[in-house]
Amino acid sequence: IHSVSKIHRIASIPGDGIGVEITQAAEKVLHVLAKTLGGFEFDFTTFDWSSANFLKRGWYMPPDGIEQLKNHDAIYFGAVGSPDVPDHISLWGLILPIRKSLNQYVNVRPTRILPGTTSPLTTCKPADLDWVIVRENSEGEYSGQGGTSHGDTTYAVATEVSIFSYTGIHRIMKYAFETARSRPRKKLTMVTKSNAQRHGMVLWDKIFYEVAKEYEDVEIDKMLVDAMTVRMVLNPESMDTIVATNLHADILSDLAAALSGSIGIAPSSNLDPTRENPSMFEPIHGSAPDIAGKGIANPVGAFWSAAEMVRWVGQEVAADKLMQAIENVTKAGIKTKDLGGQKNTEEVTTAVCQEIERLF
Ligand code: ATP
Ligand code: MG
Numbered sequence: 001i002h003s004v005s006k007i008h009r010i011a012s013i014p015g016d017g018i019g020v021e022i023t024q025a026a027e028k029v030l031h032v033l034a035k036t037l038g039g040f041e042f043d044f045t046t047f048d049w050s051s052a053n054f055l056k057r058g059w060y061m062p063p064d065g066i067e068q069l070k071n072h073d074a075i076y077f078g079a080v081g082s083p084d085v086p087d088h089i090s091l092w093g094l095i096l097p098i099r100k101s102l103n104q105y106v107n108v109r110p111t112r113i114l115p116g117t118t119s120p121l122t123t124c125k126p127a128d129l130d131w132v133i134v135r136e137n138s139e140g141e142y143s144g145q146g147g148t149s150h151g152d153t154t155y156a157v158a159t160e161v162s163i164f165s166y167t168g169i170h171r172i173m174k175y176a177f178e179t180a181r182s183r184p185r186k187k188l189t190m191v192t193k194s195n196a197q198r199h200g201m202v203l204w205d206k207i208f209y210e211v212a213k214e215y216e217d218v219e220i221d222k223m224l225v226d227a228m229t230v231r232m233v234l235n236p237e238s239m240d241t242i243v244a245t246n247l248h249a250d251i252l253s254d255l256a257a258a259l260s261g262s263i264g265i266a267p268s269s270n271l272d273p274t275r276e277n278p279s280m281f282e283p284i285h286g287s288a289p290d291i292a293g294k295g296i297a298n299p300v301g302a303f304w305s306a307a308e309m310v311r312w313v314g315q316e317v318a319a320d321k322l323m324q325a326i327e328n329v330t331k332a333g334i335k336t337k338d339l340g341g342q343k344n345t346e347e348v349t350t351a352v353c354q355e356i357e358r359l360f
Helices: 018-037 051-057 065-070 087-101 166-182 200-212 225-234 246-259 300-312 316-331 345-359
Strands: 006-015 040-046 074-079 106-112 130-136 140-149 157-163 187-192 219-224 241-244 267-271 279-283
Touching: 006 018, 018 040, 018 074, 018 300, 018 316, 018 345, 051 087, 065 087, 074 087, 074 300, 087 140, 106 166, 106 246, 130 166, 130 246, 140 246, 166 187, 166 200, 166 241, 187 200, 187 225, 187 246, 200 219, 219 225, 225 246, 241 246, 267 300, 279 300, 300 316, 316 345
Parallel strands: 006 040, 006 074, 074 279, 130 241, 187 219, 187 241
Antiparallel strands: 106 130, 106 267, 140 157, 267 279
């Protein structure tokens, strides 16, 4: 008897630079994973929404782009950005509208030191750094609101408006507390800058303590973002789950990734927890024009993001196997240059594929 295969429809947006290289690697690994485990398949539809095409066509995403994405179970995203396009144009042309239009109000960024890799913090043992950063992904400092007057003159004045709503803060706090509760240490650190910013950040503090009452089993603490950067470097073992605003968590998760060994290993999930819209999975790094086209990009962040996507669409066993394969490969010292290794993207990809086959 042949069992019917479940097909997961994935929208793939490779984007620019190393985004293209690591997306290709991730798709390869996902095909091997599905083929080896059986019972499910991935059906990828590729969208050529890149900076190169923006320069030719004048748009990143067509007018019905969001509708096209909605026809999928999940979205896999490489990276967007090019030296030929100002970064705020590419971000607002593609990734930010997707996150906002598809109600992906949570961005989850786990950070760990993978086996066989080392933290630049010389005293940091792998067990000392195991965080999940929960980033508010829909409002705050990236509201896009504001404007400029007297633009090209020395009288120029610009406003960049941060928007914080009760609804937006409350739902991210709920997600963060649930995440903290699901992890062994049951600990949540909340980050703001409420000593200097007296409206939105104070509302964050208030709602944090309000939601905390529903989670008495979760240990809580509160940090100012500047002190938080110090604590992440000096006392990484003192934290577990971290919740912060769009901007703060963006910055802190780059720091977290660097502290865990490389920006090239860190994954992220843009989630619509209501599941009304597809969620989107992407490594946290950008298009890295400096190494694009050389075939040396670390694909681990892309694979880890793929594993999170596999878990989200309901294939937990496959997700665990993929993570195991990634960790066995790093443990064996098969690593790219950013992790101190000597392998290229293709060699790491092949090793992960072989390890998946060996694990079954
Ligand atoms: P973007 O404009 O798209 O954000 P960027 O120039 O800011 O791109 P990032 O990808 O954010 O580049 O990363 C900064 C640097 O980190 C890169 O220039 C690159 O050297 C390194 N880097 C990032 N991702 C990887 C990776 N996957 N493997 C190896 N090195 C990487
Ligand atoms: Mg960048």
